[in-house]
Amino acid sequence: MANSRSTFTAPGGVLRWERMNGPVQIALDAMGGDHAPHEPVAAAALLSLESPQMQITLVGDSARIGELLEQMRHNPERISVVHASQSIGMAEKPGEALAAKPDNSLSVGAQLVARGEASALVSAGNTGAAVLACAKAFKLLPGVRRAALAAVYPTQRAHGPRSDPFSLLLDVGATVEANAEDLLAFAVMGSAYARVISSNPAPAVALLSNGSEAMKGPREVVRAHQLISAQPGLHFLGNVEGVDIPKGTADVVVCDGFTGNVVLKMLEGVGETVLGLARYAYKEKLLWRAGLAMLSGGLHRLKELTDWQQYGGAPVLGFDHLFIKAHGRSKAQAIANAVKVAGKAVSAGLTQSIAEGLAKAPSQLVHPGR
Amino acid sequence: MSSADQTVRHVYRWDLDKTYLRTEFDSLRDLVRTAFQKARDKVNVPGTAALMRELRANGVTPNRVCIISGSPRQMRSVLTEKLQLDGASFDELVLKPNLSNALRGRFKAVRDQLGYKLPALLESRSRTPASASETLFGDDAESDAYIYSLYADLISGKLDETTLFAVLEACGTYEDQASAAIEWLRRIEPAGTVGRIFIHLDRLTPPAHFRKYGPRLVPIYNYFQAALVLMADGQLGARSVVRVAREMISGYGYNLFSLANSLQDLLRRGLPVGQVGEALVQFISGEATLGHALRPAPDILAALARRVAALGAPPSPQPQPEIDYLAMLDEAMPKKRSPAEPGEEAAFDREGNG
Secondary structure (H helix, E strand, C coil): CCCCEEEEECHHHCCEEEEECCCEEEEEECCCCCCCCHHHHHHHHHHHHHCCCEEEEEEECHHHHHHHHHCCCCCHHHEEEEECCECCCCCCCHHHHHHHCCCEHHHHHHHHHHCCCCCEEEECCCHHHHHHHHHHHCCECCCCCCCEEEEEEEEEEEECCCCEEEEEEECCCCCCCCCHHHHHHHHHHHHHHHHHHCCCCCCEEEEECCCCCCCCCCHHHHHHHHHHHCCCCCEEEEEECCCHHHHCCCCEEECCHHHHHHHHHHHHHHHHHHHHHHHHHHHHCHHHHHHHHHCHHHHHHHHHHHCHHHHCCEEEECECCEEEECCCCCCHHHHHHHHHHHHHHHHCCHHHHHHHHHHCCCHHHHCCCC | CCCCCCCCCEEEEECCECCCECCCCCCHHHHHHHHHCCHHHCCECCCHHHHHHHHHHHCCCCEEEEEEEEEEHHHHHHHHHHHHHCCCCCCEEEEECHHHHHHCCCHHHHHCCHHHHHHHHHHHHHCCCCCCEEEEEEECCCCHHHHHHHHHHHHCCCCCHHHHHHHHHHHCCCHHHHHHHHHHHHHCCCCCEEEEEEEECCCCCCHHHHHHHCCCEEEECCHHHHHHHHHHCCCCCHHHHHHHHHHHHHHHCCCHHHHHHHHHHHHHCCCCCHHHHHHHHHHHHHCHHHHHHHCCCHHHHHHHHHHHHCCCCCCCCCCCCCCCHHHHHHHHCHHHHCCCCCCCCCCCCCCCCC
């Protein structure tokens, strides 16, 4: 089966896209997440059985990984293990942990990708440490000053030709303070991601602000509006407000990392609160229980739509290699979904699409030093 | 011992279905299709033909290749033709008397593996010099791991006929089969060595399931793994291993990633194949024609060496444990423990007298 595997080199500032026949090789941090190493290893086992176009490299304690694999139904022809003697806990401070544990699974995994031995890295581990490890091992694409963490969230309106029930929000925490150029880069990257992953040929991009008018919002948001409006190849809707996020007015919503993180957590909190209220109502009154029972099909569908495990993790965009961050609480299926997204992004040339989009940007983006 | 070829130093024993051949018999439709399949339509498990040829020519020689299969005797000609097409020569092909069992109303015997295979193995062993060692190939579809391990411990003298009697009794084996097994065992000088038992994981059973059988039994996902272990055991050379790999690459879609991963899987399970991997890389690198045939980019070729280096220290090898065959019977052959069907003869009476 012909697939593409990609690596970037940058001789003379020109990106060269190399494609070769062979399976897509994804590095998976076996030690990251609340349920590591069992769940990442189980995810690799699952993928080895159902995704023949992929090769998984598990990074972590090889003895522990070996013990787990031996007890799981899997196909070892599609799994390799790279030993890393250290791991970073979910609660550790990223900078300090990376410095104190140089042979940690995240850094080893990122270096594998940087060397071209894998095409993308997936981890359910410590987000800060993962982004920092990638920042040390990967290069930012020309025109990108800071990487962005993107997350999908369920919306009322369906998106793209496949009627995907979610939109993309970025940045949700990688870059706390973003300037106008950063926001433009995020818009280009988010648009490319939606094109590649959701097969949406012209994703509608919007800028999150406190009003729909171009002049509304902080100075950098107003400037960003001007820059994104002038960006060729982007389908820019203009500004959207918070109320438009769950409606799904846009396919891609751009904001700084601080705002995005607050929005994302609030969306998760609202979802959990609604389910909590439903549970309360179920216990409280027989009539309410009957009503909920009648709605159970719809509620189940709603739960499916709002279940983050279905969405395959959050990509970190802007580097010359792809990193997908799965939720820390991820079980095997959620991690496997994140790896599948990584495989799809690699096969479809996501990084190349982003690079091409950035190359069309105004000169201050392409030459960030100016 | 009767009519043994005293020059034979080693015996390679193979099962056929799901071990040598990719056979589906999980449904009646599969069974019918398999029964009427022509020799040229039968499909090998990747690498088996090459491995059987290499063992015959370049393994421990002089050797015997003995095939004991649960396929019915009516398939002898088509199976013989298939093996000839593969260039795989053999000395013995034992097939199951399914038709006579059915005509005699012995329906349990049609399904039973232990009552058929163990006497057949022991009978074949009785024609082998006592000093000859053995390598066995089976699969995880039925009870090969159990039967082969039991056989290995019987011919080495580790188990005696009392244990064999108890196992056969517990299994509800037909009396004539049980008597035959005990009779053949009595004719065998208890000095035989089974070096390796390879269990092809057709159903991808987790290898930990077989840990109780000890390191003599090696669960394998493919025959490149078997070739590597045999190379580590000193039975095959690098050229033979590469020939097995080449057949898997050219005929079955394997690549150097999947082969390198297969090597690493063995290392993770504590098999001593690290040095074999390095020797193999050196051999392939030095053989321009082989390198071309395998079509690896130089950096992909290094994948083999990297997989070895990437693991850190491999686990230490485990000693061969004592196996409690009676205690393991339920798990090894859960379907075989049912009492003889109504109207069928039982192997032993209630007092356990055969």
